[in-house]
Amino acid sequence: MHQFEKLKIWQKAMDITESVYRVCTDLPQEEKFNLTSQMKRCSVSIPSNSAEGSGRNSKNEFAHFLAIANGSTFELITQLMISKRLKLIDDLKITPIINELVEVSNMNFALQKTLKNQ
Template identity: 70%
Template sequence: MHNFEKLKIWQKAMDIAISVYEVSLLLPNDEKFNLVHQIKKCAVSIPSNIAEGSGRNHNKEFVQFLGIANGSTFELITQLILAKRLNLVKEEIIQPIISQLVEVLNMKFSFQKTLKTT
């Protein structure tokens, strides 16, 4: 069992979730129940799955939850790119978040490899 609050990947994922919530305020109201809802859901899913996996009994289970978090990360990147391509949010707002998401992805992949070998 791992203390998720001490994991850098969880901390960074939480920071990203906050950034995404802030960006969602910039999106038009007619997207409130579509893209905004989906973006927020994915943003929350990433640190939530890291936390849930950290509380599992075996590293194999933790790796599985990190994989789910990876899927949510790719989904969120896609949604942010869509918001940018629809001209709902400027690239200079979206790109730093996408860069942070890629960084977290790389960290998760490395962490998964470490957990698989222990």
Template identity: 55%
Template sequence: MHKVEELIIWKKAIELAKSVYLLANELPNEEKFGLISQIKRCSVSIPSNIAEGAGRNSRKEFKHFLSIANGSTYELHTQLILLVELNLITEEKVQQVIEVCIEIQKMNYAFQKKL
């Protein structure tokens, strides 16, 4: 249906996932199987669901997967805030990643309306 590599939202989501993986390297090892694992899964889920939706046969299916991706951005956003609240990382280190989450959320809503 869509060439996923040409979708700006997918490219932005790939960059977000890479940023989350780099950020995860700065977190304490005791969180390896807790929040680190969770933020990595969320961040990978976003571009993955966009890609899966792009490969579907209808706009309705695509919108469904965009909706799932959007849920993952909100989940990731929440977990990043939690990292700061638990004093596992500084707000300065996560702020840019949170801003990208918000940007992807806005892009996602606009893209769903366009479809």
């Protein structure tokens, strides 16, 4: 693939990463090395693994890295829900990000399926 910047899943994941970094500024300072750090790492993992997989030598390797990205997607959804339950971030800020993550996850599963069927 090699031109990961053209992948819609990568582009959307980059947008999500920006949103997560912005919303993390609302988290309390005491969460800087806990939830904030974990959420940022998960958000970065999604486009990073999509890009890394696209540069691999086989479709199976690409699908493997997409699976890792999808794991980070669900991990981030969970962390956002934890933030919501603890009332650390307003629901109005979290819900759009979760919706985008679900969309990226659906795109990811579809791309993995396409790679496996080729």
